[in-house]
Amino acid sequence: MELSFLHAYFGILLFGLPALWLLWKKRGDNKHKLIRAAVLACVIVALTQPVLINSSNQAHHVIVVDQSDSLSADAQQNAQSLFNELAAKVSADDELTLVQLGGQKHSFEAEDHILISDASNTSSLSQALAHAIQTIPLGVNSSVTLITDGLATDQNWSKIIAQYQDRGIPVHTYDLGRDYSDLYIADIKAQAVRVGEKASVSVEVAGNAKSVAVNLFSHDSLLVKSPAFAVNGQTRIELNFEAENAGFHPLRAELEVISGEESDASNNQLSTVLAVQDGIKILYLGDRQIGAEQHLGRLLGAGFEIESVNATELTADFDFAQYDVVLQDDLPSNQISKAVQEKLVAAVQNQGVGLLHSGGESAFAGGGYFDTPIADALPVQLKQKDDKNDPSVGLAIIIDTSGSMAGSRIELAKQMARIAVRRLQPHDRIGIVEFYGAKHWAIPMQPASNKIEIDRAIGRMKAIGGTVLFPAIQEAYYGLKNINTRFKHIIMITDAGIEDDDYEGMLRRIAKDNINVSTILVGQGGHNLIMSDMANWGKGRFYSVGNEFNLVEMILKQPSTKKLPAYKRGAFSMTAQGGSGWWGDVKKDNLPQLAGYVQVGRKAAAEVLLEESVGKYPLLSSWQYGLGRVTALMTEPVGHGTQHFVNWEQYGQWLGRIIRKTASNQHDFHLTVKRKHDQLSIAAQRLSHDLELTPSVRILDWDGSSNSQPIQFDEKAPGLFVANLDFPMGQDALAEVKGNRNWQRSALRSYSDIAKENQVSPSKLLNFEKLSELTNGQFLNNIETNDWQLKTKQGDMAFIVTKLWPYLLLLALLLYIADLVYRRWPKSTRR
Amino acid sequence: MNFINLSPSLVIAGLVAIAGLLFALQQLRTRYRTVVVPTSMFWQQAAQDAPVRVFRQKFKHLLAYLLTLLIASLLWLGFSEPEVNKEASNEYYVLYLDGSAAMTQGDHFEQAVSVLENDLASLPANRREVIFGGEFHTKILNESEQLAVLEPRLAKVSPQAVPDSFAEQLTLLSQRFNDNTPVNVIVYGKSALPASLQDNISVSHATSFEETENNAGLVNLGINLAASGKANLIDVLVEAKTNTESEVKLADLEFLVGEAFFTPDQIQELGKGKFVLRDVPLVGEQFTARLKNSDAFMIDDSASIALPKSSIVNVAVSSTVHNSVFAVVNSDPSVRMVGAEDADVVIRHVGENFGNQLPALEFSQMSNQTPAFKLFYQGDKSTEQALADSLHELALDQIDANGLATASSQPISVELSHAATPSVQVWNALLQPEFNFTQSKSYPVFIAQSIRWLSGRHGWQPYLSAGQNVYHQDGLYALSSMQSRFEQSLNGSLYLGKAGGIELAGQRAFVSLTNADVTTATADSTEYSVGSVNSVLSNFSEFITLLISLILLLLIAEWVVYQRGLMP
Structure with a gap:
């Protein structure tokens, strides 16, 4: 108990009471003065307004009764009856407050009655609980009881639950149950997609019916209709359609009842907004195929934006990341510098850009991509066969085997002959003519394959007879003339002791026939004019071999190597690999023939999705390369190789899938937009590796204009940007965020956080027992009615306050009357 | 006028009764008074002053009557507690x-x-x-x-x-x-x-x-995975602002981990008082950023956040699962591959006799399981609801869901069911390369987050700001972020009240004020309309005080008049 004075300072007036005795002595005896002093004291004390404060066990009970439209008339009546039952259990000393949620104000037996109604036809249970707790002053014994069907129109429980837990006020709950006979659309969700992709809209239908269907509209156009299905409580269906245009699209799902009863058609439709991202942005590099870019655009259709750039104009600071995929079409390596290639590969690896490398003769090895940065990134091994070119030669060796050659000279001659023969290949021709006064084919013109026999024939030669060279030269000439070799040579080996004749005329004639004549002087060393002249006439060379220490190696031909073209032309069958992940709806059988492709090797870690049927050469291969994907198509997407694809109906669709799979799906930011009443919360989590990148966000109107102020983000954590702004509940939120790439869209329909009273999803049902458990309350459905006790939280600031001053004034009145009686009452006196 | 204690009729009746009583008292006969007179010449005066006693006399002294009536009436009214509106x-x-x-x-x-x-x-x-x-x-x-x-x-x-x-x-x-x-x-x-x-x-x-002059305060404090990609390290964002044009410099700040001062190896200055501390170790202690010199408004001079603790999850992987799983598990620095007997979590096929009774990531046959993803959770229905809201993006954007749906003739969906032991079941078919899942960026995240969720190791929150809900991470990261928030709330959304230490998911966490409006608003020069309120209220002076004061004055005045003999 505590005595408190509201204006205690007035108490100082009590010190003036002795003035009654001190100042006025004339009239009134002490008794009278005492009475008067008592009156004045009462009034002075009343002036201080004393109150008596006692702790009280009085409790404050609040009962929240749901009377919203989601309840049937019977349920509302039941709720009222329950309230009356509970109210009867409330002690007369306690306070009772009724918070009525929705409906008309009924005549409840409650001192305090608050009616919560919302013009937007929603009944927020969380708000009702917020009102309930606010009627309870701090520190008072209290309880809250919630009687409802649990169909909460919003899910904003967090703060209110925390408040009840903080104050320790129990929430007892009673579940009125629900009537699911009415059919309605409870929820609709549309995930953002890219233009050209399949949009998927998820629709939740609640109620009971044998056969219903859902029609999905955009404005007044029917996009897709679901097949008929049955609903038993709650069913979710998916509706798919192709997103044709980028931007924001209003969608409306309407329920069509085919078989069953429908009591309320007002909740048979629900709207949302579909955000369709821009199409895949393709950087097209290639100009070998005239008109390829335009043809490609027509082939791929909507969903792709193709931008063509002259590859030679690209520099090392070009930003590839602004594109989703780079399509190289038959682009030779020399048109794209090494620095640019490195930049492109880095963009694929670190920024997730896709690379589709395709083409024929100028792509891959034929395009000069060996040992280039792009070659390392490709999922295929570049291959090109070398063609080693070894031209054939016809050689006629004329050896002087006259007597003058006897001794070391003939041996030197034989050595030289052997050296010449050693370099010959089997496809070359060799013949050896010896002259010793007569001419004789020691070895007739023949292929140089049997070198052992040739060597023996050389070994059998002896120096005998005279020197008659001219006919030997003729013989050799005629022998070479009839053979078909690339090069033809005559080599004369002699000691220059030869007859005079018209060598010049003959040798010049021989040279005219593309037969070179070379001379070798053996034995003497030095220079011999005639031999030298003969070599000149024969367009050959003169050699002087004095001894075995200066034997010469004669190069009669120079083998060369040549690259064989990797691009194969013809008619090639294709075999599809890979599953429906790559192919989707595209039929894998009856693929058209390929008219040309580039032969490449496989890399172990790459997937081969298409291969040439006979040689098993990969035709389409792909792999993940860092953050991005690289795909190689070993033919021209539009060109010679795919000329037969004209009749393939699904070619555009298939090619589009390949590009989509290859393209980057990396965004700079992951955007989340949430709504809570008239507040919009936008969170952008940075996915880009650019640590200084900040998001730009704009909110659009339906006409595409952005009328809101620039949105200020708070970076709450590294790379996590959050903005909160006021935004009308009834307005669709059309948000776009951008880093370095395209605008990325996200949409929230109006009232997205609030359901209409008759369209609450059963999956959002209030968990009665959990609510009671969290607040130490009771779930009354589990307790017999007779045993219901509204358990309270004990407070330490519940008081009974008794105002004392009115009673002091009453006492003062009585004392005053006594004062009057005392001074007026007649006394008997003696005269 | 209304009365609190009495009804108006009772008040009136009382006043009438008082009037009557006082009237009666006024008529009482005068008592004798002995008057001593010095001579007989004053007999007449004596007779006049000491009239014959009568019991009741004619009503006289109207003014005196009215005064007493006024006093008594006011006392009666005071008792009835009038209200003046x-x-x-x-x-x-x-x-x-x-x-x-x-x-x-x-x-x-x-x-x-x-x-x-x-x-x-x-x-x-x-x-x-x-x-x-x-x-x-x-x-x-x-x-x-x-x-x-x-x-x-x-x-x-x-x-x-x-x-x-x-x-x-x-x-x-x-x-x-x-x-x-x-x-x-x-x-x-x-x-x-x-x-x-x-x-x-x-x-x-x-x-x-x-106005508060020159206030500076911490307005943002948050953490995220280290941008360097290094294991067991995080980055910390610290931002401070002032309510003037000046900026907070790095030299104005100090940092503590636990009780000890902390000097980070790398600090990136982003300008305007924003700094990022790179590669801070995961030590599981309280990280505090504060101003070296406090100012007049101290409540925003420091902010704290709990640094996550690096913990290792022991995982046993059955040899029958797809190779890609091994690659992911081996590359995760927070996961250690052990035998089934030492494992916290196992990865296996459904029905396989491997690490029974342990939380498991399981691969199932498409024909045996309708949804592509099935999560068995511990908790109640609100946990399920909250999880469902969080997981609606579970990896699906990374998979060719339509292609898979076509192949399987089933929709790709996530299903939640309650169980005593948590587990995650996923179609084995998803691991085939044709569906891109194992090659997608979300695959390692899915494996990693599933392991963490199954192990009961709770994730961490990027920031905790007073007066806001706990930031809700969705998609794959929702699996392991603060599991117990589902248990502590109705729909998984937890409200953070005032700044200070709290228990969150069984761990100590710290909520910081970090609000730019609070820090910068103290320089607000709005003039408040003081006068209008007072003028509204000034007409409502305390009537009761006035009433009682009036009564007191009247009583004193009446006593003075009585003492002077001007009233009976």
Whole structure:
């Protein structure tokens, strides 16, 4: 108990009471003065307004009764009856407050009655609980009881639950149950997609019916209709359609009842907004195929934006990341510098850009991509066969085997002959003519394959007879003339002791026939004019071999190597690999023939999705390369190789899938937009590796204009940007965020956080027992009615306050009357 | 005029009775008085002064009667407790005592309380209430409650480290007073007044305060995975602002881990008082950023966050699972591959005899399981609901869901079911390369987050700000972020009240004020309309005090008149 004075300072007036005795002595005896002093004291004390404060066990009970439209008339009546039952259990000393949620104000037996109604036809249970707790002053014994069907129109429980837990006020709950006979659309969700992709809209239908269907509209156009299905409580269906245009699209799902009863058609439709991202942005590099870019655009259709750039104009600071995929079409390596290639590969690896490398003769090895940065990134091994070119030669060796050659000279001659023969290949021709006064084919013109026999024939030669060279030269000439070799040579080996004749005329004639004549002087060393002249006439060379220490190696031909073209032309069958992940709806059988492709090797870690049927050469291969994907198509997407694809109906669709799979799906930011009443919360989590990148966000109107102020983000954590702004509940939120790439869209329909009273999803049902458990309350459905006790939280600031001053004034009145009686009452006196 | 204690008819009856009684008293005969006269010459005077005693005489001394009647009537009226309403209006007063962080400065809160108590005394008790706006909005004086109960309740409240939330209170009031009752909301504090109000609700400030000069404070503190990609390290964002044009420099700040000062190896300065500390070790302790020199407004001078603790999950992987799983598990620095007997979590095929009874990531046949993903969770229905909301993006955007749906003739979906032991079941077919899942960026995240969720190792929150809900990560990261928030709340959304230490998911966490409006608003030069409120209230002087004062004066005056013999 505590005595408190509201204006205690007035108490100082009590010190003036002795003035009654001190100042006025004339009239009134002490008794009278005492009475008067008592009156004045009462009034002075009343002036201080004393109150008596006692702790009280009085409790404050609040009962929240749901009377919203989601309840049937019977349920509302039941709720009222329950309230009356509970109210009867409330002690007369306690306070009772009724918070009525929705409906008309009924005549409840409650001192305090608050009616919560919302013009937007929603009944927020969380708000009702917020009102309930606010009627309870701090520190008072209290309880809250919630009687409802649990169909909460919003899910904003967090703060209110925390408040009840903080104050320790129990929430007892009673579940009125629900009537699911009415059919309605409870929820609709549309995930953002890219233009050209399949949009998927998820629709939740609640109620009971044998056969219903859902029609999905955009404005007044029917996009897709679901097949008929049955609903038993709650069913979710998916509706798919192709997103044709980028931007924001209003969608409306309407329920069509085919078989069953429908009591309320007002909740048979629900709207949302579909955000369709821009199409895949393709950087097209290639100009070998005239008109390829335009043809490609027509082939791929909507969903792709193709931008063509002259590859030679690209520099090392070009930003590839602004594109989703780079399509190289038959682009030779020399048109794209090494620095640019490195930049492109880095963009694929670190920024997730896709690379589709395709083409024929100028792509891959034929395009000069060996040992280039792009070659390392490709999922295929570049291959090109070398063609080693070894031209054939016809050689006629004329050896002087006259007597003058006897001794070391003939041996030197034989050595030289052997050296010449050693370099010959089997496809070359060799013949050896010896002259010793007569001419004789020691070895007739023949292929140089049997070198052992040739060597023996050389070994059998002896120096005998005279020197008659001219006919030997003729013989050799005629022998070479009839053979078909690339090069033809005559080599004369002699000691220059030869007859005079018209060598010049003959040798010049021989040279005219593309037969070179070379001379070798053996034995003497030095220079011999005639031999030298003969070599000149024969367009050959003169050699002087004095001894075995200066034997010469004669190069009669120079083998060369040549690259064989990797691009194969013809008619090639294709075999599809890979599953429906790559192919989707595209039929894998009856693929058209390929008219040309580039032969490449496989890399172990790459997937081969298409291969040439006979040689098993990969035709389409792909792999993940860092953050991005690289795909190689070993033919021209539009060109010679795919000329037969004209009749393939699904070619555009298939090619589009390949590009989509290859393209980057990396965004700079992951955007989340949430709504809570008239507040919009936008969170952008940075996915880009650019640590200084900040998001730009704009909110659009339906006409595409952005009328809101620039949105200020708070970076709450590294790379996590959050903005909160006021935004009308009834307005669709059309948000776009951008880093370095395209605008990325996200949409929230109006009232997205609030359901209409008759369209609450059963999956959002209030968990009665959990609510009671969290607040130490009771779930009354589990307790017999007779045993219901509204358990309270004990407070330490519940008081009974008794105002004392009115009673002091009453006492003062009585004392005053006594004062009057005392001074007026007649006394008997003696005269 | 109304009366609290008595009905008007009783008041009138009482007044009549008092009048009658006093009238009767006025008629009582005069008592004899002995008058001593010196001579007989004064006999006449004596006879005049000492008339013959009668019991009742003619009514005389009207003025005296009226004076006593007035005094008695006022006493009677005082007892009946009259109420005086200006123009008999039904205007209702809501006095809002601002208990947000801005009021922690100096004695601003005490000033507001003093003005509040003053104003309160002038208001009719049944047309006013007082609400304290701190962490929550709490009524501290109900209508019709006596002022006396306010004192002990005020002793229990004080301004808290939480942003102002007056707008929420106004929303509640607009719902409650939707019957056009004129409501006058008076703010005792610094709460910002919202732009648009309901027609019947007017809002005004009752107090003004001195501006705070040169305040600086922490406005953001958050963590994220290290941008360097190094294991067991995080980056910490620290941002501080001032309420002037000047910026907070790095030299103005100091950092602590636990109780010890901490000097990070790498600090990136982003400008405008924003810094990122790179590669901070995961030590599981409290990280604090604070100003080296406190200022007059101290509540925003420091902020804390709990650094996650690096923990290793022991995982056993059956040799029958796809190779890609091994690659992911081996590359995760927070996961250690062990035998089944030592494992916290196992990865296997459904039905495989490997690590039974342990939480498991399992691969199933498409024909045996309708949804592509199936999560068995521990908890109740609200946990399921909250999980479902969080997981709607579970990896599906990374998979060719349509292609898979075509192949399987089934929709790709996530299903949640309750179980004693948590597990995650996923179609084995998803691991085939044709569906891109194993090659997608989300695959390693899916494996990693599944392991963490199954192990019960809770994730961490990027930031915890006072007065806001815990930031809700969705998609794959929702699997392991603060699992117990589902258990502590109805729909997985936890509200953070005032700044300070809290228990979150069984771990110690720290909520920071970090609010730019609080730090920069102290320089707000808005002039508050003090006069208008006082003029409204000044007509309501305390009638009772006046009444009793009048009674006192009349009693004193009457006594003086009586002493002078001017009245009987």
